[in-house]
Amino acid sequence: MQRRRLIQGKTPLLISIPHMGTFLPPDVKRRMTPAALALPDTDWHVDKLYWFAESMGVSLLMATHSRYVVDLNRPMDDGHLYPGQVKTGLCPLETFDGEPLYVEGEEPEEIEKVNRVASYWQPYHESLEEELKRLKETYGYAILYDAHSIRTQVPRLFDGKLWDLNLGTAHDTSCDPAMAQAALAAASSGAYSAVLNGRFVGGHITRNYGQPAHDIHAIQIELTWGNYMDEDAPYSYRPDKAEKLQVQLKQVIEALLAWGRGRYGR
Numbered sequence: 001m002q003r004r005r006l007i008q009g010k011t012p013l014l015i016s017i018p019h020m021g022t023f024l025p026p027d028v029k030r031r032m033t034p035a036a037l038a039l040p041d042t043d044w045h046v047d048k049l050y051w052f053a054e055s056m057g058v059s060l061l062m063a064t065h066s067r068y069v070v071d072l073n074r075p076m077d078d079g080h081l082y083p084g085q086v087k088t089g090l091c092p093l094e095t096f097d098g099e100p101l102y103v104e105g106e107e108p109e110e111i112e113k114v115n116r117v118a119s120y121w122q123p124y125h126e127s128l129e130e131e132l133k134r135l136k137e138t139y140g141y142a143i144l145y146d147a148h149s150i151r152t153q154v155p156r157l158f159d160g161k162l163w164d165l166n167l168g169t170a171h172d173t174s175c176d177p178a179m180a181q182a183a184l185a186a187a188s189s190g191a192y193s194a195v196l197n198g199r200f201v202g203g204h205i206t207r208n209y210g211q212p213a214h215d216i217h218a219i220q221i222e223l224t225w226g227n228y229m230d231e232d233a234p235y236s237y238r239p240d241k242a243e244k245l246q247v248q249l250k251q252v253i254e255a256l257l258a259w260g261r262g263r264y265g266r
Helices: 051-056 110-139 177-187 204-209 239-264
Strands: 004-007 013-017 059-063 142-150 165-168 194-196 216-224
Touching (some): 013 110, 013 239, 051 239, 059 110, 110 142, 165 177, 177 194, 204 216
Parallel strands (some): 013 059, 013 142, 142 216, 165 194
Antiparallel strands (some): 004 059, 165 216
16 A cells, blocks of 8 residues: 655645545554544545646645554654644544544554654655655745645534634744735635634644745645535535535635745746
8 A cells, every 4th residue: 555645746836635544554443443443534535625736737745544543744753733722643542522543452552653653654754855845946946735624613622613714824934924815815715714823723744844934835724524525424525515615725726826926936
């Protein structure tokens, strides 16, 4: 089973999709609870939702393994990204709703966690680093778009409903503030609600790779499921809803590319 899939494009923009994977290695799968095997916290269908971006010349990096194996958007040291809030770890032990992922006594030990990082986390991040390096060398800059999705309401993690499009730039430290505003304007230009640096300000990928002083600009966009899929199992894709959302997402990507051309002249 390949550990990530990369499609190289012909623009300075890379879309990373770290939580779309559904594969569970047999030695992990056999120890998991029925709640875990349903994979309720997957970023379902995000690759399908953004597939139009390939025709725009955008690069795509896609995970294959479930975030329950190892979370690619968490730091290698498992540091807490949102202090004071419920932590979802590098090798999680619970679903977002607090249900155990493993049968009692079958949780991964520390050596297994280290091996998972080496086997799955590092290869994804190596590909991410290499593609950003290629883009910067080719165009003089790179834009990283970290693509996510989540249920509209997850009471254990946050109060109330989320906005439709949740943009995060680590409070404008992961990209040029003008780029963030261009993305927010495009996200807010239609029928969907959008917020910048609200509940989600960007995870490890956005915070770690966004280095605007070195011409690498990163933004995370977390979408709510209800705008493109069913929020209950079996989590079916809804083309009727998705096609409308894709129009808005295309505008966001076009705005990011336009900002790059205006800022860097290419």
